Amino acid sequence: MRLYILHLGDCYVDKGSVLTPGLDSGMWWTIPIVGYLIRTDDGRNILVDSGMDKAHIADPEATFRGQPFGEVLKVRMRAEDYVVNRLGELGLTPADIDILVATHFHFDHAGNTRDFTASEVYVQRDCYEDIMRLDAPYPRATYDVPGLKWHVVDGEPEIAPGVQLLKTPGHTPGHMSVAVSLPRTGKVIIGIDAIYVQDNLDRDNWGAYQDPVAARASARRLQAMDHAMLLYGHDPAQWATLKKSPDFYE
Ligand SMILES: [Zn+2]
Numbered sequence: 001m002r003l004y005i006l007h008l009g010d011c012y013v014d015k016g017s018v019l020t021p022g023l024d025s026g027m028w029w030t031i032p033i034v035g036y037l038i039r040t041d042d043g044r045n046i047l048v049d050s051g052m053d054k055a056h057i058a059d060p061e062a063t064f065r066g067q068p069f070g071e072v073l074k075v076r077m078r079a080e081d082y083v084v085n086r087l088g089e090l091g092l093t094p095a096d097i098d099i100l101v102a103t104h105f106h107f108d109h110a111g112n113t114r115d116f117t118a119s120e121v122y123v124q125r126d127c128y129e130d131i132m133r134l135d136a137p138y139p140r141a142t143y144d145v146p147g148l149k150w151h152v153v154d155g156e157p158e159i160a161p162g163v164q165l166l167k168t169p170g171h172t173p174g175h176m177s178v179a180v181s182l183p184r185t186g187k188v189i190i191g192i193d194a195i196y197v198q199d200n201l202d203r204d205n206w207g208a209y210q211d212p213v214a215a216r217a218s219a220r221r222l223q224a225m226d227h228a229m230l231l232y233g234h235d236p237a238q239w240a241t242l243k244k245s246p247d248f249y250e
Contacts, residue, residue, distance in 0.1 A: 001162060003180055003188060004245040006035040006086045008051030009077035011108065011234075017072035019196050019234070021207035030076070031197075031234040033108045035083055036190055037090070037245065038180055040160050045092065047083075047119070048101045048178050048190060053111035053142055054082040063107045063139060083112050089246055094118060099151075099159060103192040104172040105131045105138040113143040120151040122159065124167060127174025128152050168194035168222065170206070170215025177222060185249045186228030193233040195219045200232075 010032055016025030036048040055062040056077040064070030079085060084094060100119040102110050104127055113121065123131075128150065131138050158164045162181035169175050171193040178190040194215070195201060196208065201223060209215035222230060229249075232238055243249060 001041055001180070001182055001250065002039045003182060003185075003249040004037040004039070004090065004247075005231075005242055005249075006037060006051070006083065006245050007032060007081060008035050008049075008083055008086065009033040009056070009075065009081035009108075012074040012076060014072040019208060020199050020203065020205040023199070023203060023205055029236055031236055032239045033077075033081070034233070034239075035086070036178070037087070037092075038160070038163055038178075040163070044098045044160060045096050046099045046101060046160060046163060047087075047097045047116070049103055049109045049192070050083045050100065050112035050116065051081065052077055052108050053139065054084075056111075057082060084115055086245060101159075101165065101176065101178060102127070102143075103176045103178075104174070105136075105143055106172070106193070107139050107142075109192070111139070111142050113148065114141075114145045117147040117149070120149050122151045122153055122165065124165075124174035124176050125152050125154045126169065127172065127176070130173040166222070168192075168218035170194070170211045170213070170218045171209050173210070175218070177218075179225070179227075182249055187226060188229045188231065188249065189222055189225060189227045190231050191219075191222050191233060194222055195230070195232045197232055197235040198238065 015027045038046040056075045060075040095118040097119045100116045102123045164179045166177040168177045206212035206215045
């Protein structure tokens with residue numbers, strides 16, 4: 001089994017507004033936007049998240065133009081950062097993806113869900129109910145489209161040998177992380193936005209999360225789980241140390 005870490009663009013953010021409210025206001029960080037590809041020994045391809053909508057390549061303000069959030073977060077996306085192009089570098093197309101794990105539906109994680117009509121889209125029940133509300137605060141056009149094969153899960157199933165979904169609510173309802181047990185590297189926990197950055201843990205700051213109490217519990221649980229690597233959602237320091245696709249962990 002192999003794990004590829006896909007670079008799907010960056011955002012330039014005011015850390016004290018976006019990542020750790022009340023701490024480091026006015027400190028601007030470039031943070032990575034990330035997807036993950038798991039290739040199993042029996043030839044299945046599991047994609048975790050699809051990154052930012054490709055519309056941001058031509059128009060960085062496509063999502064947040066005119067909104068206050070657009071003042072503290074600036075999108076930087078190149079053509080190669082589009083998930084379909086990253087998969088193409090590995091000789092794959094969306095039709096080759098058996099499962100798309102949709103961890104949650106913020107613009108930087110599920111922006112190209114609509115490209116994956118050939119895949120089963122795994123989503124946690126609480127998340128699915130949240131995103132399908134009429135007033136759901138997510139970019140609906142990226143995911144509420146005909147032809148998607150939704151696979152709603154409840155709990156923490158193993159979706160392939162050594163690949164387990166983890167329910168880590170708090171950032172959003174039904175947010176998911178993924179644990180991947182690799183033969184050489186060991187157990188990698190793909191935390192997604194259960195933990196944005198190391199500073200959330202070190203300074204116990206969960207103010208950017210929808211439900212801070214639940215978020216803290218989810219993050220501390222991941223931290224306490226047995227693991228060889230715990231990947232944060234958007235940590236530039238950790239990012240600098242990781243192998244990126246086409247390199248991989250095995
Ligand atoms: Zn995120």
